[in-house]
Amino acid sequence: MIILRTFLPWWHIISAMIIILVDVCDSAGMSSDSCDWYGSGLLQEEREVQSVYLRCGQGRIQWQYPRGALRLVLRHGFSGRDFFGCLRTDAQFSGANIYVEGHRKLHSLFTKTDGKHPELFRCFTSYLGKVALYVEAEQTSKGLHKEVASFSYDLQLASPHSLRDEFQECRPCTEDELLQKFCTSDFAIQGTVDTLRHQNDLQRSELEVRITRIYRKNDTSQLMPKSNQLEPNHTILYRPLKCGTQAATGSFLFLGRWILGIPVIQCAPRITEWQKVRRKAILHGKHQCQLD
The missing domain is CATH 2.40.50.120 (OB fold (Dihydrolipoamide Acetyltransferase, E2P))
Structure with a gap:
């Protein structure tokens, strides 16, 4: 499991710059074949972004005391193929929101206040064989009150034709x-x-x-x-x-x-x-x- 740390005061605005760093890290072989990631926000600064790279078809993320943000780069093994993916948050998920990285912007994937059923699958499609998910800690600080942003993900390889076919x-x-x-x-x-x-x-x-x-x-x-x-x-x-x-x-x-x-x-x-x-x-x- 590889964790990179950068200090980005306005990571929403300059997320495109992080993409360059990710490509460099990937090309240098700085990836992991781990399926799960467990960590604590107590070990990072308020505006710090941790980058985590995972290569697995299924896995679990558990982030205690969310602070700053996580950038999760997911690939399906070493095939380099595109895939469909979905995540399902735990019933007690709290302290963060989840976004999927698009072209120069982030798209909301999950917030506890979006009015959707908490057990609803939140799905996404990869681009060039990978997808980046941002898990951003909520801005309201609750001190040392324990919150846990945890969810499971599932990735399924797709053919080029199926990526274009919604049904x-x-x-x-x-x-x-x-x-x-x-x-x-x-x-x-x-x-x-x-x-x-x-x-x-x-x-x-x-x-x-x-x-x-x-x-x-x-x-x-x-x-x-x-x-x-x-x-x-x-x-x-x-x-x-x-x-x-x-x-x-x-x-x-x-x-x-x-x-x-x-x-x-x-x-x-x-x-x-x-x-x-x-x-x-x-x-x-x-x-x-x-x-x-």
Whole structure:
């Protein structure tokens, strides 16, 4: 983990100058493959900016006693590829605001007073394989009163085409994608949709699914109900609200991954469609794993 410190009285105004420093540091190999960063603002001056470089697909930031600002430069490993990213603040997040660096200006990503649901994912897109997040301490000083600005982030590599397509995550998966995700996704389950709810404040659709078969899951206990409100063999899965998910009958194969603690569907073909893809893959030897 590399931490650089600079004293910038008006870091909002001269953020473009910091970008030059970041590029120099990166080119000199001053990066880290760490996923998490933990620190305290008690170790820095009121107007000091700490620059932290992380190269990981997922991680966690915890900044106690926020003071000055953090500049978090995120990359997805060493691929140099662009990515989509989202963060989710902890319920007790306090003492700071979060911005994403744009062209010559900062764009607000999270403030506790922005009126949005505290559990809403705050998302962003990288540029030239990286993104810089500013975590700025609030100006109102509370002395030694402990505040903690903490959140988790998740980055997902994207193709050049998908970066230009706002609804990329909503389109049906191709046959090759179905085969690849069946073998690599965090969960692969068969089931029927009992209830569909749209959560406008969280910008997601919630599907209550009755599980009829679990093909693969690293931790099956995560899919099982943890609340008395759900019947046995039921679980909750999610899709982005913008996808316009509609209620449908029949049996589906749900493939997806955990994003910031939420199981998100990436592919959901009908079982009859999946069986055709499966038979074709086995016939032509295209399967990458056991397909049953």
